[in-house]
Amino acid sequence: xxxxxxxxxxxxxxxxxxxxxxxxxxxxxxxxxxxxxxxxxxxxxxxxxxxxxxxxxxxxxxxxxxxxxxxxxxxxxxxxxxxxxxxxxxxxxxxxxxxxxxxxxxxxxxxxxxx
Amino acid sequence: xxxxxxxxxxxxxxxxxxxxxxxxxxxxxxxxxxxxxxxxxxxxxxxxxxxxxxxxxxxxxxxxxxxxxxxxxxxxxxxxxxxxxxxxxxxxxxxxxxxxxxxxxxxxxxx
Numbered sequence: 617x618x619x620x621x622x623x624x625x626x627x628x629x630x631x632x633x634x635x636x637x638x639x640x641x642x643x644x645x646x647x648x649x650x651x652x653x654x655x656x657x658x659x660x661x662x663x664x665x666x667x668x669x670x671x672x673x674x675x676x677x678x679x680x681x682x683x684x685x686x687x688x689x690x691x692x693x694x695x696x697x698x699x700x701x702x703x704x705x706x707x708x709x710x711x712x713x714x715x716x717x718x719x720x721x722x723x724x725x726x727x728x729x730x731x
Numbered sequence: 732x733x734x735x736x737x738x739x740x741x742x743x744x745x746x747x748x749x750x751x752x753x754x755x756x757x758x759x760x761x762x763x764x765x766x767x768x769x770x771x772x773x774x775x776x777x778x779x780x781x782x783x784x785x786x787x788x789x790x791x792x793x794x795x796x797x798x799x800x801x802x803x804x805x806x807x808x809x810x811x812x813x814x815x816x817x818x819x820x821x822x823x824x825x826x827x828x829x830x831x832x833x834x835x836x837x838x839x840x841x842x
Contacts, residue, residue: 648829650829650830652833658835658836659821659833659834659835659836660775660821660823660831660833661833662830662831662832665830705775709829710829717763717825717826717827717829717831718777718780719829719831721774721775722774723774724774724775
């Protein structure tokens with residue numbers, strides 16, 4: 617079945633540092649790929665997505681590129697802020713195109729950014 | 732625009748008591764609906780999903796059940812709660828684009 621492997625964490629950075637959170641997946645076909653973010657005590661929010669190979673999703677300074685060859689979707693940000701402290705989830709979609717649109721979530725990576 | 736609501740926000744229940752969590756979606760029709768549980772503030776476990784009224788699929792065997800009595804209403808229930816049912820319960824909706832939109836969650840503590 618589909619699976620996703622995400623950088624374990626926790627990740628602790630100083631403000632303005634460069635961030636990379638690795639994500640690789642296994643899937644049949646070519647699923648859409650998502651990153652979600654969860655701020656303390658809240659539900660998940662869509663951060664960015666990419667729907668086909670070589671697409672780059674971007675939002676709030678975060679970027680991730682759909683790498684079909686390496687089945688990866690690593691999240692990056694050039695300069696993190698304290699407000700980026702949250703849990704980040706990688707989630708490949710259902711490449712089979714079934715109507716229920718199931719996602720497979722990684723275990724999440726806790727990011728803490730210090731001033 | 733679409734919005735998703737969950738209530739209650741927080742719930743403390745004794746072991747053996749019943750449970751009913753509600754999720755409603757506004758501003759859309761015939762969405763796919765999902766219930767997730769998040770334990771220890773980390774990974775998400777898909778519990779149930781629904782593609783239409785009265786259509787429920789269970790992902791894992793457990794002490795919980797789900798129902799969809801109306802198009803935009805999704806209910807998570809239990810007849811007798813266990814300690815292991817404690818967690819953060821998240822409802823989500825989507826269309827065929829697969830992007831799922833999450834509610835604010837319900838934090839359940841079973842004592």
